[in-house]
Amino acid sequence: MSRIEDVAKKAGVSIATVSRVINNSGNVSEKTKMKVWKAIKELNYKPKILASALARHKEKFYVGICKSNRLIKMEKEKTSPEFYSVILEALEEVGKTYGIKFEKMDIQKPEKCDGYILVGGDSTKEIINFYRELEKPFLLLDHYIPGEKIDCIVTNGYDGAYFVTNYLIKKGFKKIYHIHGPLYSYGFKSRFEGYRNAMEDANLIPRFFEYDDVNDNMSEVINSIDIPEAIFASNDITAMRIIRELRKRNIRVPEDVSVIGFDDILSAKDFDPPLTTLKVFKDEMGSLAAKRIYELLVGHDVHPILISLFTKFIKRKSSI
Incomplete structure (x- = not known):
C-alpha cells in the first residue's frame, strides 16, 4: 500500500x-x-x-439556520411550504454526523455561531454583506445572487422548466402559460427563463403571470387570463391552487387544461388529480448543505462553489 x-x-x-x-x-x-x-x-x-x-476538529460546531423574511412571514401565517421542511430535516440529520448542532434564528439578528446557513429565495446583497462582515463561514440554501461569489446550493430550475415546456410542446400544445412566484427569487426566475426560452425556441409566444402565495391572489390571476391548453406553475403549491380555481369555473384537469408543478412536495402525489411535476431532490440539497458548511468550518476547499441539482420529471394525472 x-x-x-x-x-x-x-x-x-x-x-x-x-x-x-x-x-x-x-x-x-x-x-x-x-x-x-x-x-x-x-x-x-x-x-x-x-x-x-x-x-482541528472541534467536538461540536454551532451553525445558525437563518430563514429568509418571506419564509418567516409564511410561518407566522401558518403557510410554511412543505418544500423546506424536507430540506431542513435532511440538513439537521446529516449535520449530526459532522458534529454540527443547528439553531434556528432571525436572519436580521443572528446569534453568535461558528457558521450560518441562509435559507430561502429572497436574501439580498445587503444581507450577504452583513454576513460577510461577521467573518464566519456561511452559505445560501435555495438561492443564488449573480455576481456574489458565495457558496450556494440550488436546484437547476432553468433546465427543469425548459424540459417540461418542451414536453408540453411535443404533446401538441401551443397555448402554454406560466404562472410564477416573485422573480427576485433565483428559483422562480430561473424557472421563468427556462419556460420563456423554450417557448421562444419553438417560435411560440410566452405568456406569464405572477402569483404571490403569501397574499394568495390566484383567483385574480385566473380571472385575468384566457384559459390556455396547459399551465406550467413555478411550484406545486401554485399548481394545486390553480387546479382548485379552475374547478370553481368547471374547467377540468387534465381534460380541458393540463397543469404541471415544480418541486414534488409530499402532498403532490396524493392531490386530486395526482400532480405531474418536476422532482427537486430536497433531501440531497439538505445533505449537501450540511457537508459543505462542514468543509467551510474546517477550512477545506474554501473557494466558493455553486452546486446545482438537476430535477426529474414525474408524470402523474394532472397533465396529458
Whole structure:
C-alpha cells in the first residue's frame, strides 16, 4: 500500500507539500498540484482528505439556520411550504454526523455561531454583506445572487422548466402559460427563463403571470387570463391552487387544461388529480448543505462553489 512518502518522492516534492495539496491548504502552484495529483493517481494512493482538518476538529460546531423574511412571514401565517421542511430535516440529520448542532434564528439578528446557513429565495446583497462582515463561514440554501461569489446550493430550475415546456410542446400544445412566484427569487426566475426560452425556441409566444402565495391572489390571476391548453406553475403549491380555481369555473384537469408543478412536495402525489411535476431532490440539497458548511468550518476547499441539482420529471394525472 502506497504511503504519503511515496507520493512525495514520485512527485519530487516534500511530504508537507503533498499534505497541503491533499487538504487544499497553503500556497501551492497549479503546476505542483498537477504533479502531486498525478503521483497520487499512478500510485493509487488513498489520501485521508480531511486529515489536517480533522486535527482541528472541534467536538461540536454551532451553525445558525437563518430563514429568509418571506419564509418567516409564511410561518407566522401558518403557510410554511412543505418544500423546506424536507430540506431542513435532511440538513439537521446529516449535520449530526459532522458534529454540527443547528439553531434556528432571525436572519436580521443572528446569534453568535461558528457558521450560518441562509435559507430561502429572497436574501439580498445587503444581507450577504452583513454576513460577510461577521467573518464566519456561511452559505445560501435555495438561492443564488449573480455576481456574489458565495457558496450556494440550488436546484437547476432553468433546465427543469425548459424540459417540461418542451414536453408540453411535443404533446401538441401551443397555448402554454406560466404562472410564477416573485422573480427576485433565483428559483422562480430561473424557472421563468427556462419556460420563456423554450417557448421562444419553438417560435411560440410566452405568456406569464405572477402569483404571490403569501397574499394568495390566484383567483385574480385566473380571472385575468384566457384559459390556455396547459399551465406550467413555478411550484406545486401554485399548481394545486390553480387546479382548485379552475374547478370553481368547471374547467377540468387534465381534460380541458393540463397543469404541471415544480418541486414534488409530499402532498403532490396524493392531490386530486395526482400532480405531474418536476422532482427537486430536497433531501440531497439538505445533505449537501450540511457537508459543505462542514468543509467551510474546517477550512477545506474554501473557494466558493455553486452546486446545482438537476430535477426529474414525474408524470402523474394532472397533465396529458
